[in-house]
Amino acid sequence: MTAILAVGRADFRQRTRTFGMVVIVAAALQLGYLFVPDASAAYSTVDLGGWRGVYDSAWMGACTAWLCTMLLPYAGLFLLRPASSRDALLGTYPLVASAPLSRASVVLGKWASNVALLSALGALLVIAAIAMQLLRGEDRTIDIAAYVVPYLALTIPAVAVIAALALAVDALPPLRGVLGGIAWLFIATALIVVPLTKSGGGIHVAPVDPLGVTTLASSMFDSLHASQPAANAQHDLSIGGGPAAKHVFRFGGIHWSATMLAQRAAWLPASFLVVLLVAPFALTAPRTAAKRSRLGRLPQRFVQRLPLGRLLRAELASAVGTAGPWVLLGSVVLAVLALLLPTVAIDRAIAPLVWISPLGPIAASSVVDARANLDALLLATPTAVWRRVVARWGACLALAIVPVAALAFRHGAAGITLVAIAAAICALALAFGAFTRSPVGFSSLMLLAWYLGPVNGLSALDPAAAVAYPASITAAAIAVTALVLAATAARLSRRT
Amino acid sequence: MHRLEIDLVSKTYRGGIQAVCEVALDLRPGIIGLLGPNGAGKSTLMGIVATVARPTSGTVRWNGVDAVRAPRALRRVLGYLPQDAGLYPHLDAYEFLDYIAALKEIDGRSARRQIGELLDALDLGPVAKRALGTLSGGNRQRVAIAQALLGDPQLLVVDEPTVGLDPEQRVRFRDLLARFAHDRIVLLSTHVVSDVEFTADRIVVIAAGRVVADGTPREVIGPHPSLEAAYLAEVGRAA
Structure with a gap:
């Protein structure tokens, strides 16, 4: 375990000490700012058929989870790829390959590093959201649990899945280049869109929803309908840059049941299993230039x-x-x-x-x-x-x-x-x-x-x-x- | 006769690490062996001479022309082999050397002739048409040496050139260099004493960024039994 964490720590340090990481952090903070528009702004970011929540901790915590859900899979394109062939690029592959540590342990270390990286970004967004709640001033009472629980129950399992999928994509040789990037874009979009479309006429918690988008959406609609029975918003969900919401309501937060928490927690061992399954294929030797035939040259x-x-x-x-x-x-x-x-x-x-x-x-x-x-x-x-x-x-x-x-x-x-x-x-x-x-x-x-x-x-x-x-x-x-x-x-x- | 003056050159990197400290050398044609332990500042000094690094203070003059302010005059006569230089993996040796020849502004006919000669001299003929990425480390190093020798450079700056060469190739390289250095300045940096012991006309020992010994091999050896012993004594004293 110590060795796995050591691998993860070294990988994490290597990846965070780059100028690219500074750009990512700055971009994430800017997004965190834009995601909480002023009451007079001409756009909204989380809109339920013309309604948005009051900027209190419950709404901000859920919105931050939305932002993580929408952002982190795509940020993974920059941050996580190449997930396991980085050693080949850096020239450290022979050192890793010749070490006595098992291949599975090394790959688990890489996964831990992926999880740490995205989790840190998610934590940064939570801190930014708390600052934005205070800045917007609609309700300045800070309820830490309203931020931490969605982060732990929604963002962390989502991050674990994204981190494992990055390794899985990289394990397939044809997907280690641009093709993998293309595949990643479609996978990231599918993770968000498919559970929402599979949840039927309304929005209900879907059983297979690694990012937890249906949990978020159904909680918001349930709360809206409970507090505003007249609200005519069935499943008219808009995330991103729609027109400004006309009405506000007080979001009651996500009501976590034991089943919901168990469903979310199950993604952690599932991710772990994916990592173990792809481990034999995930560490890749540097590609030497292939000896091309006369025709190839x-x-x-x-x-x-x-x-x-x-x-x-x-x-x-x-x-x-x-x-x-x-x-x-x-x-x-x-x-x-x-x-x-x-x-x-x-x-x-x-x-x-x-x-x-x-x-x-x-x-x-x-x-x-x-x-x-x-x-x-x-x-x-x-x-x-x-x-x-x-x-x-x-x-x-x-x-x-x-x-x-x-x-x-x-x-x-x-x-x-x-x-x-x-x-x-x-x-x-x-x-x-x-x-x-x-x-x-x-x-x-x-x-x-x-x-x-x-x-x-x-x-x-x-x-x-x-x-x-x-x-x-x-x-x-x-x-x-x-x-x-x-x-x-x-x-x-x-x-x- | 060509002259390379390294005039009180110092180099301090960001963070205050001083790699080279007030090095002053007046170099004339011949092989100058630059000896020093790892981290002594050899590669930094070589980079400054090759005009790819700027000194923090001091200057380098090629035949009286300031090469720090106007590097082009020196670059036109320079052959440079940096430490750990790579090659384009998808080009073959001939294509790569032709590319470097174009960068060195050597005309096509002359380039073809020189490339042929260098491929022969470095025994690269049998692998000349293979992609560089498929060559062994020793063969790649020989291609890297060949590119430095292209254009008949008047100043040859080679940093750890014998890395990856087998003993036979090392000897061949030393002989090649000795023939080549007739009326040219060859600055050869190494931490392998035997690379310069029998071929260098002048030995400069550098430690902690400073010149700690400078003279003919006989002068540097002085009372010591061998150049290696003298080198170790000078480096030990500097430490």
Whole structure:
């Protein structure tokens, strides 16, 4: 047990002592602030058919549990992945693998670290909520139990499940890269949405609800109907940024029964079991470059014969090698489909695939120098850093451009916007790589943007919607590209 | 004749850790062995000479030109092998060296010739077309050495270059370096005394960021039975 905790503690320390963690904490606190809007605000965050609770401890405690439920699965995308292959990335795998500690113990330690990380974030949100209750001043009486009990009974089991699922996803080799990120987004959404839709006509506590969303929702509606029988809110639940609630009611808190507590507690051993089941597959050795066949190296050979500048050609060869032949073949297939299929099919299926397919190779290309520990060597060459950055950007854009160009062709002249957006995305990848030296930040942000934009049609993040404003968006994308590339070059030129 | 002046260079990292303290060296062509224990400040000094790190005070001059303020002149004649340098795993040796040649602004024809020569000299011909990620540690280190030698550099800065090489390859590397150093400055950092004992024209011993001994091998050995004994005595005295 001591050894497991030691593994967890070391893993926790390694992950929390990063700039990314500071950003996550700042973002969580900002969300905690925005989640409790002022009475005069034009939006509400937890809305029951036009009703919200008075900002007392019971309501704030439940709302914090909602926020944890909505936030932590997605934060897991940043924080928990890669869950078990981190040692391979850091080069510490041989030390872990050669230690006498059993594999299951190491993986349990990783799970404990995941749980600690998300629990700490949840605790931070609880503290922020207490501060917000005092700040908003609708009821300044603090009832600590109203905060702590939902945290212990709802957030902690939810966190245990999320932490275990992160390890389970990482245990499947094909899901260790961008594909795992995509899977994670759908899993996180399913954890929230499926129990709510399975609970029938009204909202009742669902038997399989790892995050406890139906417990929260049913308690709130029960309390609303008990205190406001005239309230016409059956199961009209809105979490997020709906219009301001018209009425307020006093939420009586979640009435915990022994069965409910047992149901929640059962997720802890269930998570533990999942961890033990995936443990044999969860610790992964570093991937060595596969010895590719003559056919597999054909794209690189082709690139070497292209009449390009040597710098761009070398960058392109490296990027093509990173992507591998199957990704390139996929790009060509997507391009053909984008040219041939009807518009409806393109919007629903092809466009999301076009935007996600080059994400992994671009993210990997953006950190190839950092990974190979080549920064100092490259800086010591006489070539201006901006030339290297532009060549790398060109190589990344070349990876993405074939299917994007096909999509652009379908949009006519306005399609140039899509190419400009692709260029800006590649520039952002390089900037993230230069500033964070890790592909995780860029991949995670882009995955979220992709999920909200091309997949769910949020127009602000959907390139297809940008085509409606070709001039302004293209100009903005070009400006962003230039600025971001300049910042990247400045960063890479910096001497220690 | 080339001249590299390291003029009272100090480097203090954030947090107040002083890695290099007022190092002053006037280097002329030949092999200069920089010896020192782990953490002595060798790699920091090498990084400053290679223009990838800035000194907190002092300067480095290449043929009279301040390389801290204007690093390009030095970078044009520099071959640099940092400690633990990596390689692009998906490129083969030839492709990687061609990439470095492009960065060193070597024209295509000359690059091809030099790459061929270096692959032969370092016995990399049989693995030249294999992805670098699939090579053994020793072969990867030889590719890293080859990239440093590309462009016929007038100043070669190599930090722990023999790590991962087998004894035969170590000897071959020393011979290569001895031939190469004829009219060039080679600054070779190591904590392995035998790497520089028989090839270096000058030995600089550094400990706790300061130069504690500097001279020909004979001068540094002085009354001691061997260079290793002299080195241990100097480092022990500095501690």
